[in-house]
Amino acid sequence: MSVNTDSSNARPLDAIAEARRQLEVCNACRYCEGFCSVFPAMTRQKAFADGDITHLANLCHNCRGCFYSCQYTPPHEFDLNIPAALGNARQESWSRFAFPSAFGKLFHERGVAVLAAVIVVTILAIWLVQSFPLGGGEGFYAFISHNVMISIFIPAFVFPFFAIAVGLRRYWRETGGKSVGVSHLIIAFKDAATLRNLDGGQGQGCNFEKTDRYSDTRRYAHQATMYGFLLCFAATTVATLMHYILDMPAPYSLLSLPKILGLTGGVLLCLGTAKLAYLKTKADATLGPSRVWGGEMAFILLLFFVSATGLVLYFVTGTTLVEWMLPLHLASVFTFFLLTPYSKMAHGFYRLAALVREAQLKR
């Protein structure tokens, strides 16, 4: 047996084995049943197949209630750190499911570097494009033509969704998922919408940044981030529809739907990610997949950057600053979408899949 004194730094190959070892202790205790869905789900079996571990790992929202309540945490010889063990197994599963696999692995090992490289390259590319007189449109299109923007972003949109779909299919196979019914989706979306698994089981919150005291701050910060992102996404979608179907190209007025959605979303996203980044510096890094702490932080900051540059762009409309801000904003958005299947952003898809699978299994 390997002697691994710091389970939070377990190598990926050991992640499932270590999670299994720890879950077998939990399954004989069960004191934590009230915190989240993971512990009731665990009691369905006595022995855990790899797919069971993957399912439980992705169901875990890292609320840490179980760690601070656990009588078997280090220095106890049972050496339990469930948030880290499941975090590592979860991280490892995303790397394994990623498509193309090689890129998943590369990102897993060198996330921050890949992210930085993509941003820089994209900014340079956009500057290069900008230096050619391709504009001639109104608003932003004066700087980058609509067609250039589209020819960059359509692939950047479509490819990640394809890659995520492949990953989810692999996930679904490994966890033994069945065909999805509407009732499963309703339960899963409701759980995701309320972040029920981060509320400590009774609405008192999680144990993320205040150790053994409960706090709802992270849940609210995550809600702001998630809904902010969805509003921004909706703004883009509405604008696209207005452009193509209603023949109403940008720029839009302040009271137009794209602007209302985009501004609200941008502010929420900005505040939410700033708070999430701050909380992350306060929380104990060893209670999560600490190996990828930097990558997770970089992803939060990227999202912050996306929202912040978007808001700045709104306020500098009509000035020459747009020339500088637009490439920054577009490059960050581009990077964000392109890296979605390999970054922390993937968690949203796998988490939702886990909630759907759990809704099926709970039957």
Add this chain to the structure above:
Amino acid sequence: MSSIGPDGIQWDLVVVGGGNAALCAAITAAEAGARVVVLESAPKTYRGGNSRHTRNFRCMHRGPLSVLTDEYSEDEYFEDLLRVTKGKTDENLARLVIRTSEECLPWMEDHGVRFQPSLSGTLSLSRTNAFFLGGGKALVNAYYNTAEDLGVQVHYDADVRHVGIDANRFTHVEVNLEGKTTRVAGKAVVLSSGGFQGDIDWLADAWGPAARNFLIRGTPYNKGVVLRDMLDQGANSVGDPTQCHAVAIDGRAPKFDGGIVTRLDCVPFSIVVNQDGARFYDEGEDVWPKRYAIWGRLVAAQPEQVAYSVIDSKSFDLFMPSVFRPEKAETLEELAGILNLPKDAFLQTVDDFNKGCRDGDFHPTELDGLATTNVEPAKTNWARPIDAPPYYAYQLRPGVTFTYLGLQVDETARVSHSDGQYENVWAAGEIMAGSILGEGYLAGFGMTIGTVFGRIAGKEAAAHVG
């Protein structure tokens, strides 16, 4: 940094111990305005004594209360207590605990404790026992946070060696802190430092040398130093000094602190043999929750204090998983080899048992009367032949939960000596539980005694110094 307040400070209340009873006392006294210091012998990660291993609170209630269903009357509660203690209880104190438990539950919730519905596999307790969300350590965390918010000063690794008493009055404690002996003076003291089960030498003196083979289910920090110090100074004792509460647990558990996960629920569906390969008691006498306690003693009486619970594949899914995987073999011969049992004797035992089994309906969740015939000792329920491979075995050893010897208190939690009572010494929790629980155990009752008497001690002490 190690100083306990400014030099020469006299605290209103010194609380010795850092578990449930200690914290209930500290919080109650601090809320009454007392300046309180808590001296916990464990480091912070192991704070909370045995409370960190508990999971529920047995509570009287006249109607649905918080997570508790139906009702649980004072008389029913007291009868449950009489049954397990075989009458070895102080009725006056016991009824005080039972009656007060009802007001404790809301008090606990007000001070940060969260309850949850009965855990899976424990539905039989949903009427009588309120389960802590996250278990006892979560309760301990909540109380430490509440105490901290009230300004209570807590010191960890603070090992109290001596309680200074001048005539009838407590004056100070001597505490080892960071390698130095420090004197902490106070106007009153609450002693809530548990029993002595963490001191193996003492256990061996009390029980006999066999106790060296016992496992201790809870904290190693309950060494009974303060209890012995008080008894040496003439405090009155209660409880049988030679006895401890021991249950049969997985023999591979750690020496200390194995807690809940080391329990084994397979005995009723198994045959249990000692290291000579012989059965020695009716495994199917009653449902396991009513029998696990006696099995500690039964195993303690076997050679080397060890036994093996053997099942076949028919029974593998009938009980909660254990933290340790069972020994597994395709044949009984092979199993005997793995367990290092005398092969012939073991095979003979299984053969005799199997021949004594008869056809009938097997009901794992109730007394099914499926008994052996012409087998000594008989198995009176759930007797099915051990004949369907693979075969599994779990090692059993006695696991000590707590000791019975303690300090005698009255209904105000005040400690007495041969000539009367101390003026300013109170006790709460395991250190005085022997007054009420003279024998046996009732699930969740230790926490009830600790909560009720912790609050009484805190209130009385605060009133004394007020």
